Amino acid sequence: MNYKMIGWIHALILSVAAVFMLPALLICLFDGDSAATRAFLYTVMLTAAVAAALLLLCRGASKSFSAREGLLCVSSCWLVVSILGCLPFVFSGAIPSFIDALFETVSGFTTTGASILSDVEALPRGLLYWRSFSHWLGGMGILVFLLAIAPISGRNDGSTMHLLRAESPGPNVGKLVPRMKQTAKILYLLYILLTLLNIVFLLLGGMPLFDSVCTAFGTAGTGGFGIKNDSIAGYSPYLQNVCTVFMLLFGVNFNCYYLLLLRRFRNVLKDEELRLYIFTAVAGVALVALNLRGVYATSGETVRHAAFQVSSIMTTTGFSTVNFDLWPSFSKAILLCLMVTGACAGSTGGGFKCGRIVLLLKALRRNINELIRPRRVQVVHQNGLPIDEKVLKNTYAYLSAYVGIVIISFIVVSLDGFSMTSNFSAVLACFNNIGPGLDAVGPVCNYAGYGVISKLVLIIDMLAGRLEIFPILIWLSNSMWKRQ
Amino acid sequence: MKIIIAGDGKVGATLTRQLSAEGYDLTVIDSNQHVLERSLEQYDVMAVQGNCASMETLLQAEVKDAELLIAATNADEVNLLCCMTAHGLNPKLHTIARIRNPEYIRQIYRMRELFSLSLAINPERQAAQEIERLLRFPGFLKRDSFAKGRAEIVELKLDENSKLRDVPLHKLNGIVKCRVLVCTVLREGRAVAPDGNFVLRAGDRIFVTAPAHDLSALLKNLGIVTRKVSRVMLCGGGTVSYYLAQQLLKGGMDVQIIERNHDRCLQLAKLLPDASIINGDASSRDLLSECGLESCDALVTLTGLDELNIIISLYGNSQGVPQIITKLGRLDAANILDTLPIGSTVCPKELCSSNIVRYVRAMKNQTGAAITIHSIADGRAEAIEFLVDKSTLHCGVPLKELQFKKSVLVACISHGSVTEIPNGDSTFSVGDTVVIVTSGEEVIYQLNDIFA
Numbered sequence: 001m002n003y004k005m006i007g008w009i010h011a012l013i014l015s016v017a018a019v020f021m022l023p024a025l026l027i028c029l030f031d032g033d034s035a036a037t038r039a040f041l042y043t044v045m046l047t048a049a050v051a052a053a054l055l056l057l058c059r060g061a062s063k064s065f066s067a068r069e070g071l072l073c074v075s076s077c078w079l080v081v082s083i084l085g086c087l088p089f090v091f092s093g094a095i096p097s098f099i100d101a102l103f104e105t106v107s108g109f110t111t112t113g114a115s116i117l118s119d120v121e122a123l124p125r126g127l128l129y130w131r132s133f134s135h136w137l138g139g140m141g142i143l144v145f146l147l148a149i150a151p152i153s154g155r156n157d158g159s160t161m162h163l164l165r166a167e168s169p170g171p172n173v174g175k176l177v178p179r180m181k182q183t184a185k186i187l188y189l190l191y192i193l194l195t196l197l198n199i200v201f202l203l204l205g206g207m208p209l210f211d212s213v214c215t216a217f218g219t220a221g222t223g224g225f226g227i228k229n230d231s232i233a234g235y236s237p238y239l240q241n242v243c244t245v246f247m248l249l250f251g252v253n254f255n256c257y258y259l260l261l262l263r264r265f266r267n268v269l270k271d272e273e274l275r276l277y278i279f280t281a282v283a284g285v286a287l288v289a290l291n292l293r294g295v296y297a298t299s300g301e302t303v304r305h306a307a308f309q310v311s312s313i314m315t316t317t318g319f320s321t322v323n324f325d326l327w328p329s330f331s332k333a334i335l336l337c338l339m340v341t342g343a344c345a346g347s348t349g350g351g352f353k354c355g356r357i358v359l360l361l362k363a364l365r366r367n368i369n370e371l372i373r374p375r376r377v378q379v380v381h382q383n384g385l386p387i388d389e390k391v392l393k394n395t396y397a398y399l400s401a402y403v404g405i406v407i408i409s410f411i412v413v414s415l416d417g418f419s420m421t422s423n424f425s426a427v428l429a430c431f432n433n434i435g436p437g438l439d440a441v442g443p444v445c446n447y448a449g450y451g452v453i454s455k456l457v458l459i460i461d462m463l464a465g466r467l468e469i470f471p472i473l474i475w476l477s478n479s480m481w482k483r484q
Numbered sequence: 485m486k487i488i489i490a491g492d493g494k495v496g497a498t499l500t501r502q503l504s505a506e507g508y509d510l511t512v513i514d515s516n517q518h519v520l521e522r523s524l525e526q527y528d529v530m531a532v533q534g535n536c537a538s539m540e541t542l543l544q545a546e547v548k549d550a551e552l553l554i555a556a557t558n559a560d561e562v563n564l565l566c567c568m569t570a571h572g573l574n575p576k577l578h579t580i581a582r583i584r585n586p587e588y589i590r591q592i593y594r595m596r597e598l599f600s601l602s603l604a605i606n607p608e609r610q611a612a613q614e615i616e617r618l619l620r621f622p623g624f625l626k627r628d629s630f631a632k633g634r635a636e637i638v639e640l641k642l643d644e645n646s647k648l649r650d651v652p653l654h655k656l657n658g659i660v661k662c663r664v665l666v667c668t669v670l671r672e673g674r675a676v677a678p679d680g681n682f683v684l685r686a687g688d689r690i691f692v693t694a695p696a697h698d699l700s701a702l703l704k705n706l707g708i709v710t711r712k713v714s715r716v717m718l719c720g721g722g723t724v725s726y727y728l729a730q731q732l733l734k735g736g737m738d739v740q741i742i743e744r745n746h747d748r749c750l751q752l753a754k755l756l757p758d759a760s761i762i763n764g765d766a767s768s769r770d771l772l773s774e775c776g777l778e779s780c781d782a783l784v785t786l787t788g789l790d791e792l793n794i795i796i797s798l799y800g801n802s803q804g805v806p807q808i809i810t811k812l813g814r815l816d817a818a819n820i821l822d823t824l825p826i827g828s829t830v831c832p833k834e835l836c837s838s839n840i841v842r843y844v845r846a847m848k849n850q851t852g853a854a855i856t857i858h859s860i861a862d863g864r865a866e867a868i869e870f871l872v873d874k875s876t877l878h879c880g881v882p883l884k885e886l887q888f889k890k891s892v893l894v895a896c897i898s899h900g901s902v903t904e905i906p907n908g909d910s911t912f913s914v915g916d917t918v919v920i921v922t923s924g925e926e927v928i929y930q931l932n933d934i935f936a
Contacts, residue, residue, distance in 0.1 A: 375771070377749035377761045386754035 004061035006073045011054035012150050013077050013142055017084060018047040020137065021130065024088070028126030036124040039091030047084050068480055070162025074143055075471040078463055081142060082106045085134060094123055099452055106459045108134030109142070110466035111348060113224025113318035113435030114458070116448040120229050125210065128227045132214035138466065139221025139250070139348035140191045141167040148184035166471050168346060176258050190257050191348075195220040198246045205239040219246045222349040224318025224435040231320045231443065237304060240321050244308045248281060251315030251343030253355075272383055273355040277344050280354065284310040284338055291331045306331075314338040316350040318435025325442030332438055339428045350433030350465050352402060358382060359395050401469045406431060409461050413454045426450070431461040485509065485848060486550040490536035490566050491557030492519045494813070495582065495607065498837040499554060500527050503844060506927065511545045537565040539573065548574050552602075552847065554840060556582045568599050578602040578847060580840060584609075586726060586755075603843055607836035612727035614830050615809050619716065619732070619782055621699055622807040623708040625689070625828045628858040629696065630869045631898040631917040636696050637667065637860060637867050639828075640706070642688045647707050654680035660705045663905040664694040667895045667921040668865045673822070675864035675923045677891055689822075691860050691867075693895040693919065695903040713781040713807065714738060719766035719796050720787030721745070721752050724811060724832065728784065733758050740775055742766040767792055769799065782807040783827075790814065797826035815862070822862075845929065854929070855917070865923035867895065870931040872916045877932050884908030887936040892928070895919045 025040040065073070086105035089095040095104060100116045107114045108131050117123070123131075137145065143163050164180065175183045195216050202212035214227045228234055232243055256268050268274065289299075289306040296302045305322050312319045313335045324335060342351015362380045369376055380387045409427045414420075418440045425437030426447065436443040447458065464472040474480045485508050489496050492514035500523055504510050510529040513536040514520050520531040534541035536557060547553065553570045555563035560583045567579035580603040583592065592604050617627050626639040642648055647659055653666055669676045670689040676682070684690065694702055714737055718725045721743030729739045729752075739759040743749050749763045764771040766787060777783065783800040785793035790812050797810040808827030815831050842857045855869040872879065878886055883894060883906055897904050898917040904910060912918055922928055 373760070373762070375762050375764050375774075377746070377753050377763045379750060379753040379757070381754075381757040384757070386757075 001072075002062060002065045002069055004058045005063060005065050006069060006076070007054050007058035008061045009073055009143075009146070010077060010080055011051045011058060012146055013081060014047050014051035014054070014084065016142070016146060016149075017081050018044050018051065020133065021047070021088070024126045024130040024133070027129050028124060031125055033124045033126065036088070036092045036094075036126045039088040039093075040126060040130075042091050043084065043087040046087065050084070065162065067162045067165075068474065070166050071471045071474050072480070074163060074166040075463065075467055075475065077143060078109065078467065082109055082463075085109065085130075088127060088130060092124065092127065094127055099455055100448070103447065103455050103459055104131070105134060106462050107430075107435070108132075108223065108225060109138035110433050110462040111135050111138050111221040111223040111316070111350065112430055112433040112462045112465075113218065114430055114441075114462070115225065115435070115446050116455075118446055118448060120225075120227060128214060129210075131225050132217040132223070132227065135221035135223025135225060136195065136217035137221070139223065140188060143167045144184050144187060147180060148188050167467065176255065186258060187254055190254055190261075191220065194246075194249060194257075198242070201242045201246070202239060205236060205242060207235065207239055215243065216246075218319065219243055219317060220250055220348065222247065222250050222315045222317040222343065222347070222433070224312070224316075226319060232308070233321045237301075240304060240308055243319060244304075244311045247311045247315045247317045247319070250317075251277065251311075251347050251349040253344040253346035255346050256344075267383075270383060272358050273344050273353075276358055277354045280338070280341055281310060281314055284314060284334055287334055288327075288331045291328055291334075295327070309335065310338060313434060314341060314349075314351075315343045315347075316432050316434045318429070320436060320443035323442065323444050325438050325444070336425065336428065336438070339425075339432050339434055342432055352399075352432070355382075356395050356398065359387065359392060360399065362387075363392055363395070398469060401473060402431075405461065405464060405469065409457050412457045413450070416449070416451050416454050418449070426458065427461060430458040431465040433462060433465045485552070485844075486511070486546070487844065488513065488542075488545050488547060488550045488553045488570070490514075490553065490555045490563070491582075492516070492523055493556065493558060494833050495556045495836050496554075497523065498833055499556070499840055500529060502837055502841050504529055506841070506844075508844070511550070513541060513545050535562075537562050537569055539569055542566075542570050542573060547577065550574065550577060552578045552580070552844065554580045560585050560588065564595070564599055564601075567601055571600050580605060580843065582607070582836070584723065586723060603840075605836055605839055607832035608723040609727045610835045610839065611724050611811065611830050611832035612731060614835060615724075615728050615784055615811075616731045616735075618809055618828050618830075619713050619737075619784075619807065620735075621703070622713050622782065623703045624699075626860070628860065628867060630856060630858075630867070630896070630919045631903060634696050634898055634901070634903045635693065635896045635919060636699060637691055637693050637858065637895065637919075637921075638699065638702075639860070640690050640692060642684055642686055642690065644686045646686065647705075648684050648690075649686050651684050652680070653678055653682045653684070660702050662694070662698040662701045662705070664692050664698065664702060665893075665895055665905045666690050667693050667867070667893050668861050668923060670861045670864070675861045677893060677921075677923055689861070691865070691921075693905060693921075695896075695905070715776075715780045716740070716782045716784065717742070717772075717775065717777060717780045719783070719785045719793070720811075721748050721761070722786055722788065725786045726752065726755060728786070729756050729759050740780075742771065742775065766796055772796075772799070773803075777805065778803050780805055782809070784809045784811070786811045788813070794821070794824065794826055798824065801825040801827070848929065860921070861923070865921060866928075868920045868922065868928055870918050870920065872912050872914055872918055872931065874914060875932070876912075876914070877935060879913050880911050882909050882911055888934055889922075889936045891923050892934045893921045894934075895921045 021040055021044050028036040028040055082105045086101035089101035090098055095101040103116055176186055177183055198216040198219055199212050218225050232240055259267050285307045288310055289303050292302050308321045309324050340352050342353050343349025345353045345355035366378045406427055410424055413423045413427055421438050422440035426441045429435055429437035441447055487508050488511045489499055490513045492512050504527045512523050512529050513532045517533050520533055524531050532545045547570050555566040557563055563581040567581045571577055571579055579601050581601050583604045584606050596604055624638040625641055628637045657663055666678055668691040669678050716732055716737055716739050718741045721741050725741055732739050741759055742762045744765050746763050749761045753761045762775055783805045785796045787793055793810050797808045800808050810826045810829050812829050812831045815834055838859055845854055855871055858867045860867055894906050896919045897906050897912050920934055
């Protein structure tokens with residue numbers, strides 16, 4: 001195991017994190033909030049010190065590493081960044097308990113948006129900004145950012161692919177252009193562009209600058225931390241619709257945007273995952289809107305709330321405009337299912353991913369055909385291209401790991417004595433990086449009531465959901481730690 | 485005219501036979517001395533042993549004096565390199581390359597430009613196109629189209645129940661209710677040019693000229709049920725199968741391919757997601773009935789073994805499959821096969837070499853040359869398409885006043901978009917397309933050759 005290289009990457013990640021804390025620090029200074037300023041100052045200094053120490057220790061590391069080092073590196077980086085990222089909350093006294101602060105920060109970086117705070121508006125603005133910014137950074141990936149700016153890969157080194165693969169969501173991670181660094185840059189440029197566009201549209205609707213930036217960060221990362229206690233409910237219908245549209249946009253595979261830029265429209269239109277994603281969203285909105293007839297004053301309002309909530313849940317953002325926990329059971333059932341479906345692979349969204357569902361449905365059809373005609377030879381195709389059996393095998397494994405984690409977490413979380421609905425939706429909402437669940441963890445409630453063990457389980461669930469399970473599961477594997 | 489044939493394999497040998505019979509000076513290049521010796525024994529040709537892509541060998545074959553090079557080795561890349569090298573040595577040279585790898589299909593026109601090829605031929609793809617054309621009009625054994633597809637010569641086999649049995653030809657048009665012309669009848673292995681009093685018998689294979697839009701009426705009035713082919717079974721998963729399946733699937737047909745080799749099955753399944761690929765032995769009756777042979781509209785046997793193809797086709801016939809097409813690697817046994825109910829036969833090698841012969845003849849005679857030549861009646865007769873130009877004799881004279889060579893028949897005349905089956909009063913004029921059917925020994929090179 002190339003620990004030196006892993007340490008070196010950690011050092012770089014921490015430096016990046018320290019730099020990204022500076023805007024929050026400036027906001028605290030500007031507001032004259034001395035406690036928060038001090039908290040950020042200490043954290044930045046501590047982070048920089050750790051980074052410097054690691055840099056010294058891991059000088060001259062050989063730059064090659066294998067798949068297992070990539071997986072290990074990604075998961076431990078996320079953990080370390082979350083631990084340091086939660087310190088401002090602890091130091092400033094906004095969230096005194098360390099485990100609560102960690103929950104909040106992991107929820108931020110994994111773009112979950114599950115909170116333990118009952119009064120968000122009481123937080124200093126610097127901390128609010130940091131919370132929302134963690135969504136934005138976590139959405140596209142911290143390591144992808146590092147890949148875009150830092151000289152991680154050697155001259156002819158393909159090993160950085162392991163990092164991208166471990167951090168990017170989806171069954172089929174590929175490069176857009178030959179160079180990893182270029183790919184990472186293109187992804188981030190697209191991401192920044194879309195975020196700026198979102199901010200502009202929010203400003204046009206009359207939202208204050210600070211609110212716009214934080215909301216856009218939450219939307220872009222499909223995170224869902226609001227800066228108001230009632231999430232998005234207090235904003236005008238126009239702003240809510242802007243959020244709906246941008247949430248859906250950020251749930252689309254970023255490769256599609258790249259293809260659009262290359263003017264390969266046909267490839268985008270024919271993308272099977274995108275088609276399923278759009279179909280699911282439209283069907284979800286239609287079903288929920290029909291079910292909600294008469295609940296709201298006008299049909300326009302009904303559709304607006306239905307569209308907002310369906311997009312918010314499906315893209316795993318987790319904003320809310322209404323308390324959907326009060327909706328009829330059918331609508332809640334639809335939302336619960338959409339929690340699992342999730343967004344597209346290669347987007348900032350979480351969940352099981354439409355792409356995997358497409359693959360599983362096709363594999364299922366093949367299995368049924370094989371039962372009927374055992375001699376028939378079939379190859380699963382997606383977007384007209386044959387899919388490698390290895391990808392299918394990974395998808396089956398992912399499904400079983402996914403179900404296993406949901407079951408185990410559900411049982412452990414149930415120890416705290418909340419209702420079945422609360423526990424189950426809490427696990428789904430955290431594991432799929434959504435945020436609000438139903439009942440006791442509904443959109444107007446929070447996760448503060450859960451015990452330490454449950455919170456720890458949910459923290460692991462959030463990380464596992466964001467990093468696509470395997471980088472977390474490998475910690476439990478024997479062969480991971482054996483000498484090679 | 486001097487022609488070099490590079491590669492003396494199946495296609496090369498067929499070409500050597502046909503072209504040397506037509507009196508061209510041939511030089512054959514092959515790396516295998518034994519093959520060359522065989523050619524030297526059989527035909528009056530020159531042989532050069534060596535790699536056909538090497539300059540030395542090409543110079544030895546006197547490429548600088550040659551007018552045409554046909555590269556038909558079994559490697560596409562060698563064929564291309566051979567043509568390029570030869571073209572470099574002799575810029576006036578016409579080159580024909582056999583390119584059969586499916587991966588090059590989409591770029592074939594670009595490649596013709598890039599490598600300055602005069603013609604690129606693909607026997608398997610041609611065979612697939614031929615089969616597809618047959619499947620589109622089930623009922624005909626063979627179809628050849630002329631005048632850009634406006635006129636066709638189709639082959640029909642008369643059985644005991646045929647409406648045309650024991651009918652003299654002058655009554656034919658009354659029965660089929662459209663104007664058609666029987667240009668050749670194949671009876672007991674001989675091609676006959678019939679006149680109006682000729683009486684058709686069961687067992688005859690007749691070659692009928694008709695405008696393309698009358699084909700369905702012809703079939704309908706003959707009582708041949710033309711159920712549209714929608715379920716096709718292909719036995720054997722070779723290249724022809726792949727091309728054919730691709731075209732049939734595009735036409736919305738349901739295609740099953742039975743292939744013995746599992747790896748090839750996987751490959752086909754990747755290439756043809758919409759086809760059902762079955763892994764198994766096509767000669768097994770159990771497998772065929774398990775795959776629903778009885779309910780198929782057509783069976784095409786495309787395995788590499790002629791004998792196996794024939795047997796599967798016979799079995800398909802016994803199971804009542806309406807249309808059967810058999811691929812044959814060689815036509816030597818065509819006479820015997822006539823008596824067997826194996827449906828239409830398609831031979832990729834023959835298709836390919838007749839395509840090249842067509843090109844060679846057109847090259848030989850730049851003016852008044854044949855546009856297309858199709859050999860019909862198992863090669864015993866030829867249908868040749870000509871464009872009438874200023875040098876053509878007897879323009880505007882009614883046919884009944886003209887003297888034609890014996891065994892020459894004017895099968896159809898196309899004026900612009902109108903295709904006419906000619907009678908004694910018909911005339912042709914400059915710009916028309918004329919199809920001539922000849923069963924004579926002498927070769928018709930120009931339209932004027934038909935006049936006595």
